Amino acid sequence: MSDLVLQGVTKRFGATTAVQGVDLDIAAGEMVVFVGPSGCGKSTLLRMIAGLDPVTEGRILIGGRDVTAAEPVDRGLAMVFQSYALYPHMTVAQNMAFPLEMQGLGRAEISARVRETARTLQLEPLLDRKPRALSGGQRQRVAIGRAIVRQPVGFLFDEPLSNLDAELRVQMRQEVARLHRTLGATMVYVTHDQVEAMTLADRIVVLRAGRVEQVGAPLELYENPANAFVAGFIGSPRMNLIPATVRDGAVTLPGLVLPRPGLPAGGTPVQVGLRPEHMVASGPAIAATCEAVERLGAVSYLYARLADGTQVTAQVDAALAVTSPGAAVTLTPDPARALVFAADGARLV
Amino acid sequence: MTGRLLLWGGIGFFLVIIGLPFWWVVTGSIKDPAEIIARDPTMFPQSFTLQHYAKLLAASAYPTYLVNSLIVAVSTAVLTVLLAVPAAYAFFRMELPFREGMYRAILLAYAFPGIIVLIPIYGFFAQLGLIDSLVALVIVNTTFALPFSIWMMRSFLGTIPQDIEEAARMDGAPTPVILRRILVPLLLPGIAAVAVFAFISSWTEYIFASILILSDAQRTIPVGFAGIIGQYQIDWGLLLAGATLAILPVVIIFALIGRTFVAGMTDGAVK
Amino acid sequence: MTSAPVPVRVARRLSERRLAILFVAPALLLLAVTLVWPLILALDLSVRDVRFIGQSGDFVGLANYADTLNSTRFWESAGRSLIWVVGNAVVQTALALAAALILHQRFPGVQIARVWILLTWIVPTVVVVIIWRWLLSNSGGMINPLLVQSGVINAPVGFFASRESAMTTLILINAWRWFPFVTLMILAALTRIPADLDEAARMDGAGRWKRFSRITWPLLQPTLAVLLVVGTLLSFNVFDIIWLITAGGPSAGTQTLPVLIYETAFRGYEMSQAAAMSVLTGLFLMVFAVMASRGMSREAGP
Numbered sequence: 069m070s071d072l073v074l075q076g077v078t079k080r081f082g083a084t085t086a087v088q089g090v091d092l093d094i095a096a097g098e099m100v101v102f103v104g105p106s107g108c109g110k111s112t113l114l115r116m117i118a119g120l121d122p123v124t125e126g127r128i129l130i131g132g133r134d135v136t137a138a139e140p141v142d143r144g145l146a147m148v149f150q151s152y153a154l155y156p157h158m159t160v161a162q163n164m165a166f167p168l169e170m171q172g173l174g175r176a177e178i179s180a181r182v183r184e185t186a187r188t189l190q191l192e193p194l195l196d197r198k199p200r201a202l203s204g205g206q207r208q209r210v211a212i213g214r215a216i217v218r219q220p221v222g223f224l225f226d227e228p229l230s231n232l233d234a235e236l237r238v239q240m241r242q243e244v245a246r247l248h249r250t251l252g253a254t255m256v257y258v259t260h261d262q263v264e265a266m267t268l269a270d271r272i273v274v275l276r277a278g279r280v281e282q283v284g285a286p287l288e289l290y291e292n293p294a295n296a297f298v299a300g301f302i303g304s305p306r307m308n309l310i311p312a313t314v315r316d317g318a319v320t321l322p323g324l325v326l327p328r329p330g331l332p333a334g335g336t337p338v339q340v341g342l343r344p345e346h347m348v349a350s351g352p353a354i355a356a357t358c359e360a361v362e363r364l365g366a367v368s369y370l371y372a373r374l375a376d377g378t379q380v381t382a383q384v385d386a387a388l389a390v391t392s393p394g395a396a397v398t399l400t401p402d403p404a405r406a407l408v409f410a411a412d413g414a415r416l417v
Numbered sequence: 418m419t420g421r422l423l424l425w426g427g428i429g430f431f432l433v434i435i436g437l438p439f440w441w442v443v444t445g446s447i448k449d450p451a452e453i454i455a456r457d458p459t460m461f462p463q464s465f466t467l468q469h470y471a472k473l474l475a476a477s478a479y480p481t482y483l484v485n486s487l488i489v490a491v492s493t494a495v496l497t498v499l500l501a502v503p504a505a506y507a508f509f510r511m512e513l514p515f516r517e518g519m520y521r522a523i524l525l526a527y528a529f530p531g532i533i534v535l536i537p538i539y540g541f542f543a544q545l546g547l548i549d550s551l552v553a554l555v556i557v558n559t560t561f562a563l564p565f566s567i568w569m570m571r572s573f574l575g576t577i578p579q580d581i582e583e584a585a586r587m588d589g590a591p592t593p594v595i596l597r598r599i600l601v602p603l604l605l606p607g608i609a610a611v612a613v614f615a616f617i618s619s620w621t622e623y624i625f626a627s628i629l630i631l632s633d634a635q636r637t638i639p640v641g642f643a644g645i646i647g648q649y650q651i652d653w654g655l656l657l658a659g660a661t662l663a664i665l666p667v668v669i670i671f672a673l674i675g676r677t678f679v680a681g682m683t684d685g686a687v688k
Numbered sequence: 689m690t691s692a693p694v695p696v697r698v699a700r701r702l703s704e705r706r707l708a709i710l711f712v713a714p715a716l717l718l719l720a721v722t723l724v725w726p727l728i729l730a731l732d733l734s735v736r737d738v739r740f741i742g743q744s745g746d747f748v749g750l751a752n753y754a755d756t757l758n759s760t761r762f763w764e765s766a767g768r769s770l771i772w773v774v775g776n777a778v779v780q781t782a783l784a785l786a787a788a789l790i791l792h793q794r795f796p797g798v799q800i801a802r803v804w805i806l807l808t809w810i811v812p813t814v815v816v817v818i819i820w821r822w823l824l825s826n827s828g829g830m831i832n833p834l835l836v837q838s839g840v841i842n843a844p845v846g847f848f849a850s851r852e853s854a855m856t857t858l859i860l861i862n863a864w865r866w867f868p869f870v871t872l873m874i875l876a877a878l879t880r881i882p883a884d885l886d887e888a889a890r891m892d893g894a895g896r897w898k899r900f901s902r903i904t905w906p907l908l909q910p911t912l913a914v915l916l917v918v919g920t921l922l923s924f925n926v927f928d929i930i931w932l933i934t935a936g937g938p939s940a941g942t943q944t945l946p947v948l949i950y951e952t953a954f955r956g957y958e959m960s961q962a963a964a965m966s967v968l969t970g971l972f973l974m975v976f977a978v979m980a981s982r983g984m985s986r987e988a989g990p
Binding site (some may be wrong): 420424425427428431434435438439441442445453454499500501503504506507508511519521523524525526527528529530531532533534535536537538539540541556557559560563564567592593617620621623624638639640642643646651653656657659660663664667668671675676678679682683 | 704705707708709710711712714715716718719722723725726727729730733741786787789790793795799801802803804805806807808809810811812813814815817818819820821822823827828830864872873875876879896918921922924925927928932945946949950953959962963966967969970973974976977978981
């Protein structure tokens with residue numbers, strides 16, 4: 069396995085900049101997940117790492133080798149595509165054998181490696197089938213198998229689970245995680261699903277409009293987001309961002325005052341970040357009107373609107389879940405977990 | 418209700434205008450001469466005779482014409498495919514200087530009357546000693562089938578998802594290998610469509626065949642039969658037998674591959 | 689840490705370009721040799737004074753072009769070509785559209801119908817010629833006696849007797865021969881229109897005509913436009929059917945430009961003149977094609 073280093077990687081299409089000067093150090097064997105909204109440049113970045121799209125500026129180094137100008141195959145990376153991209157006219161065995169044929173390996177060795185990989189992914193009974201005779205999950209495994217069989221120095225995943233149904237997605241997620249543990253492989257994984265990011269990543273890279281917003285371990289991003297964007301993106305349901313003002317060294321919300329050191333001058337508008345699950349049983353409360361309640365069985369979510377019109381979500385226990393739309397409710401956030409962001413999103417406290 | 422009526426009315430209409438003439442021709446070819454020119458023509462033949470066919474085969478070199486037409490048509494189909502597929506791929510996927518311009522220019526080839534190149538090509542081929550050879554016909558037919566074939570092929574290429582090619586690149590396949598082992602197998606319906614199109618264009622070609630071929634031994638069916646029309650002006654039986662025989666090979670071929678051709682065209686042909 | 693750049697990409701870029709050129713070269717070479725070069729030769733021919741094949745003539749500048757543009761025969765033929773093209777366009781489009789719409793429906797035998805609608809396209813032109821010369825002839829044909837028998841007309845019609853009837857008949861025959869291919873193209877376009885658009889319209893209560901005019905027709909227009917342009921080019925240049933049935937007659941009534949050019953070259957023994965006519969015709973058609981395709985891509989919009 070190799071490490072992967074990105075230095076100032078930029079991609080421009082004419083006047084538009086899709087990726088702006090990304091610097092990243094990925095250690096060998098690390099699983100890094102690129103996550104962000106549509107159009108944030110995560111797929112573009114992945115394709116540049118793969119070598120499918122040329123880099124406008126910057127360098128890419130794999131295992132210390134500058135591969136910025138190298139062809140995909142010369143980089144030693146394997147890629148799993150969102151649509152699997154299996155060769156429809158070849159059997160599963162032939163699909164997996166193809167990259168090895170391209171490498172010029174002998175028939176015996178190809179056969180051995182294909183068989184071994186098939187065994188790892190439980191694909192043996194499917195070896196003679198063509199892709200159209202396979203289910204989505206099976207196709208995905210074949211795509212992964214085709215990548216593994218090459219024994220690459222790193223794996224690239226481009227939203228591989230997006231085309232699967234919800235239940236299968238959970239299963240495959242665990243398969244990918246298991247694969248990572250077993251192979252100890254360097255992996256770069258792109259997804260728009262922050263749940264996949266949270267569960268799979270050693271580190272997450274949050275991208276927005278071509279820029280890296282924050283890089284860090286999942287829980288680090290969850291508990292210590294660098295700005296309001298990351299705070300809102302990671303975690304589901306979204307973190308509440310409530311507009312408030314600074315007064316006398318404290319953040320003032322209707323019904324709640326949060327004294328904090330290091331706040332800017334009085335009168336500055338800020339946003340208070342509160343996760344739905346960080347509600348406590350008692351303490352200073354905020355008044356709101358209930359808009360909807362979603363009861364999911366294990367948890368319930370209360371969607372309410374504050375007096376100033378802001379929507380908030382609160383994870384509530386069964387008792388409070390008896391409320392109905394229109395009723396007045398009070399929410400009691402845990403002051404210790406509240407984060408403060410400037411109006412432009414920068415993290416203050 | 419009116420919908421169904423319209424539908425079956427329409428089907429009937431096309432059945433009549435296409436089917437009836439051919440029915441008449443085939444049945445006419447086996448009628449007695451007297452019945453053919455009878456005052457009240459018959460829908461169903463009252464007589465049966467093979468004399469027209471006998472006379473036809475005796476009077477003309479039909480088998481030779483048939484063989485020549487087949488050789489030319491098959492060669493044209495093969496050559497067209499061999500040239501069109503790589504060209505279409507280059508226009509579609511690869512970096513080529515002046516790509517768009519060249520592509521549009523190719524279709525302009527059809528703007529010119531065939532006649533305009535007839536005279537120079539005759540002189541040109543004469544210099545090369547290609548007059549009266551089937552090779553000349555293959556060259557000319559391929560030339561005229563090529564632009565449309567490239568256009569069709571490009572449409573078919575568009576139906577193949579790009580990430581399959583990218584996966585092949587990641588797997589280390591160089592471009593010719595991608596074309597040969599990944600794309601061509603997936604393009605077989607398109608290739609068949611192009612081959613059939615080139616075959617039929619070549620099979621029916623008359624103008625160049627009549628000018629470039631001088632001797633009977635190299636003649637193709639369209640010219641051969643035009644000669645017979647000229648020779649036996651009023652012998653309808655003979656002419657109908659000739660027409661029937663000329664239709665036979667393409668009908669047989671189409672009976673075998675017609676379905677694939679139509680399916681291929683309706684799936685991937687038109688952009 | 690070695691960071692010697694791997695310059696493979698630059699080399700690959702060049703060889704990729706070279707490969708692309710290699711891929712188009714054979715096709716372009718063939719076209720250049722058998723199309724472009726003869727065009728240039730024809731151009732040369734048109735500015736000389738050559739009567740027979742093989743003769744070499746003196747340079748006469750644009751004399752042939754002047755003669756052509758001044759000759760009434762040329763313009764009359766051009767007019768006939770115009771009638772020919774428009775007539776074919778109308779009849780072929782009508783037939784092809786009707787047939788394509790029918791073949792787009794589901795009925796027993798539709799698969800077979802889709803194959804055999806092409807029958808008139810796959811048979812050699814001479815067969816088309818034989819069929820219709822026979823069927824429409826006054827002695828021994830089938831159509832006239834049938835029409836008389838069923839009382840539609842009193843006396844046999846001379847389909848090729850007058851200039852107008854000959855032109856009309858030829859247009860119908862040519863349309864009969866070529867419309868199936870257009871049908872196939874339109875059918876292909878129809879199958880691309882997502883079925884759920886039509887279904888949504890049905891749910892909204894739109895009747896058959898409404899669905900056609902508001903959904904099908906607009907979505908077909910781009911394809912129809914392309915077919916119209918290419919079809920116009922091709923039908924303009926049709927020579928064999930006209931030549932083999934009427935040879936341009938009666939009294940030049942069906943002498944379209946291709947027929948005139950052929951006659952001028954091979955019967956009138958005026959090679960250079962014919963070449964000039966061809967060049968003029970080709971130029972005119974190219975201008976038409978370029979303008980039409982520009983107009984179409986403007987329609988297609990951003």
